[in-house]
Amino acid sequence: MTRVFEESLSLFKDKISDCIKTNKSISITTHIDCDGLTSGSIIAKALIREGARCTLRTSKEFNKNIVESFKTDSRDFHIITDLGGGFGKELNQTLDDNWIILDHHQISEEEKDNQNVINAWKYGIDGGSEICAGGMAYFAAKALNEKNSDLSAIAVVSALGDRQDQGEKKSLTGKNFEISNTAKGLGLLEIDLDLLLVGRETRPLPEALAFTSQPFIEGLTWNKETCLSVLNSSGIKLKEEGRWRVPAELNEEEKRLVIDAITKFSSDKNTTKIMSELIGYTYTFPREDKMSFLRDGREYSTMLNSCGRINRSGVGMAICMGDRNKVLTEGENILTNYRKIIKEYMNILSNEKWRISENENCIMVNGEDIVPETMTGTISSLIADSPKNTGKVIILRTRGEKNTIKFSSRKSFGCKSEINLSELMRTGAEKLDGIGGGHNAAAGAKITKDKLDEFLKYLEINVVNVSSTSNSQ
Ligand code: C5P
Numbered sequence: 001m002t003r004v005f006e007e008s009l010s011l012f013k014d015k016i017s018d019c020i021k022t023n024k025s026i027s028i029t030t031h032i033d034c035d036g037l038t039s040g041s042i043i044a045k046a047l048i049r050e051g052a053r054c055t056l057r058t059s060k061e062f063n064k065n066i067v068e069s070f071k072t073d074s075r076d077f078h079i080i081t082d083l084g085g086g087f088g089k090e091l092n093q094t095l096d097d098n099w100i101i102l103d104h105h106q107i108s109e110e111e112k113d114n115q116n117v118i119n120a121w122k123y124g125i126d127g128g129s130e131i132c133a134g135g136m137a138y139f140a141a142k143a144l145n146e147k148n149s150d151l152s153a154i155a156v157v158s159a160l161g162d163r164q165d166q167g168e169k170k171s172l173t174g175k176n177f178e179i180s181n182t183a184k185g186l187g188l189l190e191i192d193l194d195l196l197l198v199g200r201e202t203r204p205l206p207e208a209l210a211f212t213s214q215p216f217i218e219g220l221t222w223n224k225e226t227c228l229s230v231l232n233s234s235g236i237k238l239k240e241e242g243r244w245r246v247p248a249e250l251n252e253e254e255k256r257l258v259i260d261a262i263t264k265f266s267s268d269k270n271t272t273k274i275m276s277e278l279i280g281y282t283y284t285f286p287r288e289d290k291m292s293f294l295r296d297g298r299e300y301s302t303m304l305n306s307c308g309r310i311n312r313s314g315v316g317m318a319i320c321m322g323d324r325n326k327v328l329t330e331g332e333n334i335l336t337n338y339r340k341i342i343k344e345y346m347n348i349l350s351n352e353k354w355r356i357s358e359n360e361n362c363i364m365v366n367g368e369d370i371v372p373e374t375m376t377g378t379i380s381s382l383i384a385d386s387p388k389n390t391g392k393v394i395i396l397r398t399r400g401e402k403n404t405i406k407f408s409s410r411k412s413f414g415c416k417s418e419i420n421l422s423e424l425m426r427t428g429a430e431k432l433d434g435i436g437g438g439h440n441a442a443a444g445a446k447i448t449k450d451k452l453d454e455f456l457k458y459l460e461i462n463v464v465n466v467s468s469t470s471n472s473q
Pocket of ligand 1: 085105376377378380407408409435436437438439442443444445446
């Protein structure tokens, strides 16, 4: 850890200790996605353990209105996790020194100079792949008390949810690797190389294959009947004493047969990509119940993403903070429901061809009146996961609140474009009085509806008609 990072964490500790000593109340504002729910929960849990007075709330974005609302907020100190990039100056004006941001989104050089901004990029850590807000929150929690090392397990969920498993064979790298090793050392996490089927520990094999959308296997993803017939033809025993077997029960030979069956089914140019995505590191929480959806780190993260996206953040945060009572069933239902909805949206988008315009660089998808604003990130990621979209930039748009249009962009696997999507979205949106930002390979923007044509024109010049090796803007 660099000295500057340590200094920032020590500043965090001092500020929180001061709040506790002087009985000040603290508010935590966090994002609604998996990284937001985990980072907010990690901080809330750490504060509660220290005896601080605190409240936790979520927001789907950060904007001037939220800063404005802090003016009349009864809480004395504000922690913002996974949000707030670009608002340092305004927060200073509104709250003086009584705030801290813990984040990993790209920020400007000016913003990095603000001591209250604790952002990965400021310390030379790649916030797109080596750490996310959950990891930043974990280090802050550990600075408060070494005992918070156990929160490393939740920080692993955040990294998986933010798809930072970008190392070889879907491994975690950088600070995320360090955090996962801590969790492993504490006996909270097991890391293995395995088949990456969704519901590894919980779902009947055909269902697990059908639910797997990373990679999106044309014909198999969401098609249980075909999955069943493909697996039947592989010769694997699918049931044992009348009970469906789950992926975690397969031996090495059986795993090989599954791979062979999928390869035969999708015998086209995408096979290599499918295989490279299907085998990788799994992150298992051995202390969760055997048949629980919380045992597999990726499934845990999907559940959290689904909670936020359908306005049930509280369920996700309660689970992150350790509640294993009634909310567990709620979490499971939310996850099932969420998968159903996603399937419906994807079906409509692929059936209504007029919504999609595509060239060799980019796919533009119009999700208006179908995809809700909170689900754009999920859907654009899924489109990017489809092997047939390999190498392209995906840009999805839909209607947002108050006459706005929300954009969500992704670089798909193998995309060679040098365009930094965060800069693309921020620059374009700000020119039109909107907001935008994110990461090199995943970014979003929001503009008012009257600026839509201008924004589309901007995208056409800077992405659609830019060959994959030339620079943007
Ligand atoms: O909205 P979407 O999921 O496409 O956003 C991709 C990433 O960009 C997310 O990490 C999100 O938090 C970030 N983002 C941002 N500022 C925005 C919009 C999105 O930092 N105005």
